[in-house]
Amino acid sequence: MVNGLVAALVDGLVAALREARRARGARRICRTGEPAEPASPSTTREGEVPVTGPPLLALRGISKRFGAVQALMDVELEIHSGEVVALLGDNGAGKSTLVKVISGVVPADKGVIEWEGRTVQVRSPQDAQRLGIATVHQNLALCDNLDVAENLFLGRERRRPGLLGSLCRLVDGSGMRREARRQLDELGIRIPDVRVPVAVLSAGQRQSVAISRAHLGEPRAVLLDEPTAALGVQQTSHVLDLVDKLRERGVGVLLISHNMGDVKAVADRAAVLRLGRNNGFFDVPTTSHDQIISSITGATSSA
Ligand SMILES: Nc1ncnc2c1ncn2[C@@H]1O[C@H](COP(=O)(O)OP(=O)(O)OP(=O)(O)O)[C@@H](O)[C@H]1O
Numbered sequence: 001m002v003n004g005l006v007a008a009l010v011d012g013l014v015a016a017l018r019e020a021r022r023a024r025g026a027r028r029i030c031r032t033g034e035p036a037e038p039a040s041p042s043t044t045r046e047g048e049v050p051v052t053g054p055p056l057l058a059l060r061g062i063s064k065r066f067g068a069v070q071a072l073m074d075v076e077l078e079i080h081s082g083e084v085v086a087l088l089g090d091n092g093a094g095k096s097t098l099v100k101v102i103s104g105v106v107p108a109d110k111g112v113i114e115w116e117g118r119t120v121q122v123r124s125p126q127d128a129q130r131l132g133i134a135t136v137h138q139n140l141a142l143c144d145n146l147d148v149a150e151n152l153f154l155g156r157e158r159r160r161p162g163l164l165g166s167l168c169r170l171v172d173g174s175g176m177r178r179e180a181r182r183q184l185d186e187l188g189i190r191i192p193d194v195r196v197p198v199a200v201l202s203a204g205q206r207q208s209v210a211i212s213r214a215h216l217g218e219p220r221a222v223l224l225d226e227p228t229a230a231l232g233v234q235q236t237s238h239v240l241d242l243v244d245k246l247r248e249r250g251v252g253v254l255l256i257s258h259n260m261g262d263v264k265a266v267a268d269r270a271a272v273l274r275l276g277r278n279n280g281f282f283d284v285p286t287t288s289h290d291q292i293i294s295s296i297t298g299a300t301s302s303a
Pocket residue numbers: 066067069070071089090091092093094095096097098138
């Protein structure tokens with residue numbers, strides 16, 4: 001009884017936060033609503049963008065085995081532009097493996113990746129980048145000894161204009177710092193100085209730098225593997241604001257999280273993996289916390 005009351009209060013609070021986010025202008029897509037159904041067009045609510053045409057990204061029957069471990073089995077997933085899809089599941093459910101398959105880090109054994117309705121080969125992170133897929137992996141992959149601007153441009157450093165850049169291959173440090181500042185300001189990320197090494201930043205700031213780095217190439221899809229796992233309340237809120245901003249810009253976001261509060265606050269739909277298989281798709285705003293948790297724990301199954 002008391003638990004039920006607390007759960008209802010939490011749901012109410014999350015709904016209020018969600019509404020506040022929406023009131024700040026987040027554009028939302030129409031949602032499909034039904035568990036275990038792929039996304040399809042539905043009625044348009046005020047301020048929402050109708051889903052038409054093929055999904056931005058679709059996975060069809062993806063399987064991946066590591067030795068004796070079947071990490072993924074016939075996994076299906078769709079993400080539309082301007083949509084935040086939460087990918088949920090217990091530890092070891094296969095979430096990070098799926099992200100690695102989409103981002104070209106590990107090859108799938110079986111299955112197809114579609115991009116705007118066309119089958120594509122994603123054999124390397126460069127293939128994913130060329131398509132417009134950016135990933136923030138669970139371990140962030142930032143270089144502690146480099147500063148914020150250097151981390152943002154890692155692997156795509158800008159050269160100085162003219163012969164200095166083309167012949168001497170000199171890096172345009174001030175240009176990158178200016179662009180880093182502009183990018184952080186645009187995303188509302190509060191880091192006073194882009195010349196500080198990321199080692200001295202807080203966990204939330206580091207996460208923001210990693211997301212900002214993913215955003216720098218103007219991606220069409222962003223995959224975030226547990227971006228709020230190590231963060232406090234305020235830092236989590238900043239990261240969720242960033243997710244909202246990506247959606248507003250029409251980016252399709254895949255958000256992995258164990259935190260139902262995060263999911264309720266920003267996700268349009270949720271896909272649950274259990275033991276490497278799909279175990280349900282949910283329309284987040286109209287689905288209760290408990291229904292999604294039951295799917296994660298296996299108390300309910302759509303298999
Ligand atoms: N490179 C690998 N070699 C062998 N097994 C692996 C490898 N990568 C993942 N696995 C296994 O695949 C399964 C899925 O792992 P994965 O990291 O995708 O889970 P996850 O859902 O991201 O879990 P978590 O919530 O703990 O991050 C696990 O059993 C894991 O041990």
